[in-house]
Amino acid sequence: MGEYKKPLPIMDLDSKEFWEGCHKHELLLQKCNNCGKYHFPPGPVCPECFSLDLKWTKTSGKGIVYTFTVVRRALGPDWESDVPYVVGVIELSEGVRMVSNVVGCKPEEVKIGMPVVVIFDDVTDTISLPKFRPAG
């Protein structure tokens, strides 16, 4: 694989399982065994109820675009060849939100509320970034 120059996620033990899931093309989130809520970003405690009883759970990978921006001016050389690109906040069916990219359509076609589904971009041999494309 060619050299990947853009920033890679800086992970630690709290998020290792999330990125290992992405590598296997599975979107895993921690679900709280106490209150039943999912949370993101990964961590050792449920931010809803402060329980430590968490379970990594495979999600549907489905969600909607909660909001987004079309980046038209690259900030730094890493992004020159990408503009225009869409950064979005995706609200997953499991109720949590995450920052990602909306891909697989023109930037002009992205709308708030649009249903999307996860895809995985294998940017290096070990890192796959979860991105979202229009559902259906």
Next chain:
Amino acid sequence: MSGLKDTCAIVGVGETRFGTIPGVTDFGLTVEASKKAIEDAGLSSGDIDGLLSQQLYHDTVMWYTNWIGQRMGLKLKYTTDIDLGGATPVAMVQHAVMAINAGLCTNVLCVYGESSRSWRPTQAMMARGRIWGKGMGEFEHPFGYVAPMHGYAMACQRHMYEYGTTSRQLGAIAVACRKHASMNENAQQRKPITIDDYLNSPIFCEPFRLLDICQVTDGAAAVIVTSADRARNMKKKPVYISGMGSYHPGYNIGWAPSMTITGAKISGEMAYRMAGITPQDIDIAEIYDCFTYTVLVTLEDYGFCKKGEGGPFVENGRIEIGGELPVNTHGGLLSQGHIDGMNHITEAVKQLRGECGIRQVKDAEIAIVSGNGGCFSTHTTLILRR
């Protein structure tokens, strides 16, 4: 906290020139603003026993404030870095009030200076961002969300979706700030702009254009806080600290509870309660304006209009000097310069003292000042009165 109302005052302010100032370090700028503030208060450096500052965005020094305090030769009983991004300068004043009331110190210098313009912070900030770990380095930067403008743009887009806010309304904020900067000799961008100039400026990240984005600036600003008892016998008329509030909804906008209600709501309510006033009593508002949208949503959350009505509120000159609620009378971060909001505090004090010349708001008695850090991550509020 109402017990601390009017127990302390700002008695000195200092500002360097803002703009491109090559050949001076951030510390050099910090010293200049500090010296001016100390002289403005009629004090000497030996009178300063408290110092509050903030880590630089483009450089990291452990215990930064301690480091600059020693190099200024200050004998400090109370010092620490405050680390709340753009909410920090207002928080410095709040910490000064608390420390003075606790008896830890008497005269506190709150100062922030940076040479971001000459040191090209965007690249350096991004480099630092890569060691920021989870918050940004892990879950934002890999997706090309590499600067604050991307997060604020997404929040703004959500506000437009929920309430129909328009680009033209965002532009009214940029126009007002530039108009005020044109009346301020110490502003980085002084050439007046029209709404068409705004609408014709290039889009960086939708819906933000160039003119939605604040200036990157070299400069420094400082204030001296002391007890109200001491303040009454000092060189300048005291500006009392009547209200304080803070609320910090969370680190990343991506999983923030809301993008259209910010920490300003609870922080503002705390400050009004402490001061015993309502939004109708405010004469001027110095609102943290890293981006135009930040002003619009903060005005809503501070109760100057209903939620969702910030767009119409900022139109038709209402927030310009001469309007119903003059906002960012110095030009703000958008046009005067990004001194992290320390310049909002110095401007409020100068307005309340009546020192602002052609941009003076007539009979200004009460000002509200906001601080906002991260991407609506942290929020702090001051209510000042003369």
